[in-house]
Amino acid sequence: MTEITTSALLAELHKAAGTVTDVVAKLDDADVAAPSELPGWTRGHVLAHIAGISNAMARQLEYAARGETIDIYDGGYEGRTKAIELAASHSLAEHRDATEAALSRALRAFDGLVESGWNTRISFRNGTVLDGGLALWRELVIHVTDLGIGRGPEAWSRQFCEHLFDFLSARVPADQKFVLQPLGLPQVVIGSGRQSVAINGMITDIAAWLAGRTPTLGSLRASADADGVDLPELLPWPSSVPATR
Template sequence: MNDHVRDLASVRDATERLLTAAAKLDNVSAAEPSRLPGWSRGHVLAHLARNADALVNVLAGRPMYASGEARDAEIERDAPRPLNVQLTDLRESAVRFQEAGVAPGDWSRTVELRNGVTDSASRVPFRRWVEVELHHVDLGIGYELEDLPEEFTQREIDFLADRFRGHPDVPAFVIEGDDGRLIPSGRREGEPITVTGRQADLLGWLAGRRDGSALTTDGGPLPALPPL
């Protein structure tokens, strides 16, 4: 069982780190490109605020977003806002998420996210933690994959490996990180390729943040991963 209470605390801490770092920007730098293609830093901040509200919807049993088009339109609408407005919105939406997280509820229930994806309610706080940590890196303001908490990195590698496990378009592979663990992923058929590297590089590859050039295999090319 996921420890949603502990994860909520981790979300709060990660959000404070992000807000403190983003407060050093100004309106000009907030409008500059992020590391995500086609998105400014303002887009990333706007997405984080709207994602917090969307996960409140999930916990309340409502649709995460009205539609994919509505989600995209809200991000485009909010991206150009002044930095102080962005940060206030992000902080207030984070408070709403925390309030939803401490409300009484059945954390073993199944909830629905985007595109028909379902998960346990108890994992929603971890999903929010992922959003905050990885998008902090995406801002390109000095917070790198190497700076992520060790527990987070290990859990997100496990989560993404599980996401690709059994995927018909991903060759079988085994992840071997510098923590010594072996994690199978990809197709269940065929002789798996072992992919070895530092935890940060493995996470970056699995999460689409690095090209995998720092990783090594025991034979054959690095498996191509579909977008998340």
């Protein structure tokens, strides 16, 4: 797997933001109140989270440009949850305005970077602006599928799926290693345990499973010692806060 360049990541952020905007434009008020693909969340919750993480990441960059750091969310995980719950019941017009403003703010912050700026430290995961950009890419691409408006993981690009393989290797239990075998593509090994489990299927189905989403192409199979087995249990999503979706 090759690492994504900063110019390619910037292009992917614009593409993902455009997809969010296009999908939101297709919603009506009833859609917003309907259940999303995430248990216990309406589409309004997902939209509130998209706006929230976009604003949060923009703020990381705005402070970094001044040589300062700030927590990803005011009030930590509890503050994040409270903000989502408060905004979830907003009208479609309010969600559209909030989402568009947040995405524009985030893209403006990333567009204004010079190359060295991608290495600037931020508080998110005690990482860099590049880490923040990759996180926002994940959030936009995955959560737009969570809206359940006909754009599932099957639309994820090979580059995005391979990025998830790397990032979500943290979900492999310590005693296992997964031999990912995407159909028609080179295999990828994640994890370093002694027990080897092969995961075979379309690359998007493998990535969706690792991300805790439902594979949409029905191609996923697991095997160990040449025998079919159940898909392994995964560790929690690697997070900068105590819990996340």
